[in-house]
Amino acid sequence: MLDGMKPTKISPKKHLVYPLLIRVLAFCGLRISEALNLRVNDVDTENGYFILRETKNFQDRIIPLDDNLKHRFGLYMNQMNFISSEDYFFQAPDGFRYCISVIEWTFRNAMFEVGIPYRGKGKGPRLHDLRHTFCVHSLQKLVQGGKEPYAALPILMTYVGYRTIGATSRYIHLSAESYPALLKQTEALFGNLIPWEEMDDD
Numbered sequence: 001m002l003d004g005m006k007p008t009k010i011s012p013k014k015h016l017v018y019p020l021l022i023r024v025l026a027f028c029g030l031r032i033s034e035a036l037n038l039r040v041n042d043v044d045t046e047n048g049y050f051i052l053r054e055t056k057n058f059q060d061r062i063i064p065l066d067d068n069l070k071h072r073f074g075l076y077m078n079q080m081n082f083i084s085s086e087d088y089f090f091q092a093p094d095g096f097r098y099c100i101s102v103i104e105w106t107f108r109n110a111m112f113e114v115g116i117p118y119r120g121k122g123k124g125p126r127l128h129d130l131r132h133t134f135c136v137h138s139l140q141k142l143v144q145g146g147k148e149p150y151a152a153l154p155i156l157m158t159y160v161g162y163r164t165i166g167a168t169s170r171y172i173h174l175s176a177e178s179y180p181a182l183l184k185q186t187e188a189l190f191g192n193l194i195p196w197e198e199m200d201d202d
Helices: 014-028 032-036 067-080 100-113 129-144 149-160 170-178 180-190
Strands: 049-052 061-064
Touching (some): 014 032, 014 067, 014 129, 032 100, 129 149
Antiparallel strands (some): 049 061
């Protein structure tokens, strides 16, 4: 649905911004604030990565791009015709940073258009759920690839910018229904060492 967006007089480049922004949230596991703070000079399309600066936990992070996203980033930069390297990468129509609520509303509307209604506060689907989904899938992929859960959690923790293993461990619980083998393997190693934590917007 987002790929089929049309430009408007008010927002002549939204058909460029939204499809890439949502892909970055879904496939790189970023917080929406991190994505919207990205500047042009933080992106290296030649070497395939971008840098997140001054994130929530005051840590810079390097995020690699796979070949597909690297290609899309290159096309996007050519189409956006940025004036300055200090421009916001996901630039709003006024040239400044998008308001988070605008992105959330557009995402919710896109979900409704494809038959996924918003079920209310705390039930989603929320924009931030893309980050949670990324984390669950990444943890599952690491373990299926041969990583022990105790080794996979610090990797995920570092990548997504958490400060503690405890904050990251919530994704083991989220994996229980979809990936019961992962939970069984983790509980065999840790027992009740990792406590249950309620989901929030980290």
